[in-house]
Amino acid sequence: MSIRALQLWGRHYSELGSISVVRLARDGALALTRGAEPKAYPHVDPNEDAALLVETEDGVLLAVADGNGGRRASEVTLAEVQRIAAELIPLQGQAFEKRCDAMVRAIAKKTRRLRPSKTCLTLATLHQHRWSYANFGDSTLFRSSTLEPLAPMNDFSIGPNLALRVLPPELWAGFFDAKPGERIAVVSDGMTNFVEDLSEIQSILRDADDDATAAHDLVETAMAAGAGDNVAVAVLKN
Numbered sequence: 001m002s003i004r005a006l007q008l009w010g011r012h013y014s015e016l017g018s019i020s021v022v023r024l025a026r027d028g029a030l031a032l033t034r035g036a037e038p039k040a041y042p043h044v045d046p047n048e049d050a051a052l053l054v055e056t057e058d059g060v061l062l063a064v065a066d067g068n069g070g071r072r073a074s075e076v077t078l079a080e081v082q083r084i085a086a087e088l089i090p091l092q093g094q095a096f097e098k099r100c101d102a103m104v105r106a107i108a109k110k111t112r113r114l115r116p117s118k119t120c121l122t123l124a125t126l127h128q129h130r131w132s133y134a135n136f137g138d139s140t141l142f143r144s145s146t147l148e149p150l151a152p153m154n155d156f157s158i159g160p161n162l163a164l165r166v167l168p169p170e171l172w173a174g175f176f177d178a179k180p181g182e183r184i185a186v187v188s189d190g191m192t193n194f195v196e197d198l199s200e201i202q203s204i205l206r207d208a209d210d211d212a213t214a215a216h217d218l219v220e221t222a223m224a225a226g227a228g229d230n231v232a233v234a235v236l237k238n
Contacts, residue, residue: 006052008030023210027236033230043068061126064139064234076111124151130177183211191227
């Protein structure tokens with residue numbers, strides 16, 4: 001099976017005010033920044049976010065991880081997401097939920113040696129015009145066709161204690177049919193914590209000429225709002 005993948009790791013992008021963008025030749029893009037201002041809360045690494053895009057013959061996966069207590073948990077998490085992406089993309093319904101649940105529990109075990117590092121994770125897959133998504137934490141997902149974020153924000157985070165918790169899928173998973181020409185963005189909370197006018201996000205997703213421009217402009221909007229946190233986005237137009 002043909003697989004193409006793009007990653008942006010926060011450890012490579014520690015300069016305040018800079019925006020890094022990568023894109024696939026046809027569709028899909030990632031953008032990442034340390035932020036416009038230094039973090040105002042205790043942290044280990046200057047940029048603990050990471051972003052991933054995987055394209056296979058069956059569809060596409062978008063993911064962002066927002067680390068806390070160091071970047072290592074976010075990196076381990078997205079490495080595992082990339083490893084199983086080809087398996088995960090075609091799954092829908094309960095099969096998708098079951099595989100995501102098993103994935104995050106396996107990652108949680110791996111993070112025991114990384115204490116105190118843990119991470120939020122939001123991922124979305126597109127297969128045959130249907131999106132499936134999973135959200136663990138306060139990152140989220142936006143559609144160009146709606147104003148409000150779609151993925152339910154929650155207090156989950158992937159770390160050593162996650163495997164001990166009950167994870168009802170209705171709190172972290174969902175599905176929707178893609179509209180023709182609709183653009184989707186998975187974003188870390190460095191976006192939602194600073195961009196108060198969500199119509200700005202919707203306008204960018206709806207009107208950008210291409211995915212790379214949309215990814216860049218989303219991050220730039222957070223920066224203009226004074227983002228004092230890392231910002232990671234993954235974008236795809238159907």
